[in-house]
Amino acid sequence: MLGTGLLQGLGVTAKNFVGSFHDPARLTTIEYPEVKTKLPEAYRNFPFLVTENATDPMGTLRCVACQICEKECPPQCIYIEKSKDKKPDATGKPQLFPAVFAIDTSVCMSCQICVEVCPFEAIKMDQVYEIATTDRFSALLLNREQLAKSNAYYHEIHPTEAAEVDARLAAERKAAEEKAAAAAAAKAAAAVAKASPVAKPPLTA
Amino acid sequence: MTLPGPLTFLLQLPLSSAAGAADAFLERLPLVARDWVTSWLPEPWRWLVNSLLSIAIILSVFGLLFAYVTLAERKILGRIQNRPGPNRTPIPFTKLRFFGLAQPFADGVKSLTKEDVVPRGADHLLHFLAPVVLLAFSILTFAVIPYGRHLVPVELNAGVLYFFAAGAATELAVFMAGWASRNKYSLLAAMRALAQLISYELPLLLAWVPVVLVAGTLSTTEIVAAQAGWQFNVIPHWYVFTPWGAAGFAIFMIAALAESNRSPFDLPEAESELVAGHLTEYSGFKYALFFMAEYFGMIALSGMAITLFLGGWHAPSPYLEFIPSYVWFMGKLSALLLGFIWIRATFPRLRMDQLTRFAWKFLVPLALINLGNAAFWSLSFHWSGPFQILRWLISVLVVVGPFVLLGRKLSAGVAPRVYRYAV
Numbered sequence: 001m002l003g004t005g006l007l008q009g010l011g012v013t014a015k016n017f018v019g020s021f022h023d024p025a026r027l028t029t030i031e032y033p034e035v036k037t038k039l040p041e042a043y044r045n046f047p048f049l050v051t052e053n054a055t056d057p058m059g060t061l062r063c064v065a066c067q068i069c070e071k072e073c074p075p076q077c078i079y080i081e082k083s084k085d086k087k088p089d090a091t092g093k094p095q096l097f098p099a100v101f102a103i104d105t106s107v108c109m110s111c112q113i114c115v116e117v118c119p120f121e122a123i124k125m126d127q128v129y130e131i132a133t134t135d136r137f138s139a140l141l142l143n144r145e146q147l148a149k150s151n152a153y154y155h156e157i158h159p160t161e162a163a164e165v166d167a168r169l170a171a172e173r174k175a176a177e178e179k180a181a182a183a184a185a186a187k188a189a190a191a192v193a194k195a196s197p198v199a200k201p202p203l204t205a
Numbered sequence: 206m207t208l209p210g211p212l213t214f215l216l217q218l219p220l221s222s223a224a225g226a227a228d229a230f231l232e233r234l235p236l237v238a239r240d241w242v243t244s245w246l247p248e249p250w251r252w253l254v255n256s257l258l259s260i261a262i263i264l265s266v267f268g269l270l271f272a273y274v275t276l277a278e279r280k281i282l283g284r285i286q287n288r289p290g291p292n293r294t295p296i297p298f299t300k301l302r303f304f305g306l307a308q309p310f311a312d313g314v315k316s317l318t319k320e321d322v323v324p325r326g327a328d329h330l331l332h333f334l335a336p337v338v339l340l341a342f343s344i345l346t347f348a349v350i351p352y353g354r355h356l357v358p359v360e361l362n363a364g365v366l367y368f369f370a371a372g373a374a375t376e377l378a379v380f381m382a383g384w385a386s387r388n389k390y391s392l393l394a395a396m397r398a399l400a401q402l403i404s405y406e407l408p409l410l411l412a413w414v415p416v417v418l419v420a421g422t423l424s425t426t427e428i429v430a431a432q433a434g435w436q437f438n439v440i441p442h443w444y445v446f447t448p449w450g451a452a453g454f455a456i457f458m459i460a461a462l463a464e465s466n467r468s469p470f471d472l473p474e475a476e477s478e479l480v481a482g483h484l485t486e487y488s489g490f491k492y493a494l495f496f497m498a499e500y501f502g503m504i505a506l507s508g509m510a511i512t513l514f515l516g517g518w519h520a521p522s523p524y525l526e527f528i529p530s531y532v533w534f535m536g537k538l539s540a541l542l543l544g545f546i547w548i549r550a551t552f553p554r555l556r557m558d559q560l561t562r563f564a565w566k567f568l569v570p571l572a573l574i575n576l577g578n579a580a581f582w583s584l585s586f587h588w589s590g591p592f593q594i595l596r597w598l599i600s601v602l603v604v605v606g607p608f609v610l611l612g613r614k615l616s617a618g619v620a621p622r623v624y625r626y627a628v
Contacts, residue, residue, distance in 0.1 A: 001612060010547065012551070013285045016284075020287045028287065
């Protein structure tokens, strides 16, 4: 009969109206500034500099100012000045560090090439999206204090990738330590051998 | 005990509550308050100030109702579409949101501060007058609706006639808007709007004629009075509870939807299809005035439907009479407005040919048959006993039979619709 479909339609809308109050799964709206969605792990934009220790970010930058990223950056948005002196890095080895490290985010295109070329795992992609400013010049040019973020933060935004990086760094350090230990042992043995010529194996004929 | 002159009405507070529903204090409160305000005036001036007061109260009450109906509409539409609706507008300079209750005022400020663009070739006077005339005629219709037992702004002998005469004059303003814009699309849209409004004027008028026929009067207060009383103290004697009244109410509400340009009959300014129909060249507060007039029209038509079919301000049961009559009126009004919003959220827009076909081939014949039904009802008012059952049976058949037959004819070849590619 004419009108039954109309009544069915009214039923559907009434069901949605009531359902939106008692079924939270129906309301898919996220009230943005108060509530934020968890971004997917693979989401990336704008690089940041990894520091080992959050309490001393400038002292523990992984960056050694090798300037590879500066040379590789397609839009040329990275600017680095090397330090004059050396500072011990996380492993205690004296290294250069960036006296100035700046990224112009108005130029950066979030291509991740700087991350891929970095041999020191020192620059990684961030997950920021609330970076609007009222000043489109100096406020968008980020210096190294603004770029430095801790390794813990890196673990927070890209857990899988950060775990891999940490494992690789640990392995490298272990290998370096073993190599150093082996070198030290060889050196010690050589020193011992030099000190006592008696122990020198006899030359064979 | 002596009180200062104007405050003596407080003394009547506990005394009058026992003197029947008509004299209950809450029932008389608006009158008492009005008399208190005007008591300091000399006698010959009181009628004028009394009228001005009722105008001011109608404007403020229905202005606020308009503001909050728009908010309720947006919130309810949102909920029906499983989203929260507007809920962010704070009280200015604070962070208090109260579910976005300040939203209508933010909308008002926005439309007031928007630039008012008038096309160069437009007829400036008519372009300005169209929204004003439309709003004026919409507000005029509020004059004859009985809002409560003692609350009728103007008591006219031909109140119903006056209401529909003023309501029909809004069509003039619609065409003024289209013509004055000097835009061929506005003009075409105004013609289309006019075609719709005139098509639905007929079923709207034919839907209330039975009420006038049975009540025997054109006065709104007398029509409400004719619906007083209850059967077994539970079933009110409202016209909507008779077969012809139910049919008349349904036809009236459908025609009211079309008359107030509401979905599914919102072709004149179909937002998703046209720019804005006859409102294309309007912006800023003039546009807001059109919007306001549309809602005023909707509220007034709902108020008239309550007066004609839903027993006006009468309570549905004598046990509920302690609630003042104007509260009942506003409750019924809110229910009808909710129905308007619900319908808007549910039905897709009609096509122009479907719209006019529905009016001329379905509603008008049904309304004419309904007129005959009401004539039969008023002629058979003295039938009693088993004849009473026969009377109801005949009346119901006269409503349902044509509905089914005409409905079959209307939907022949188009319904039930088969969607080949949508599963």
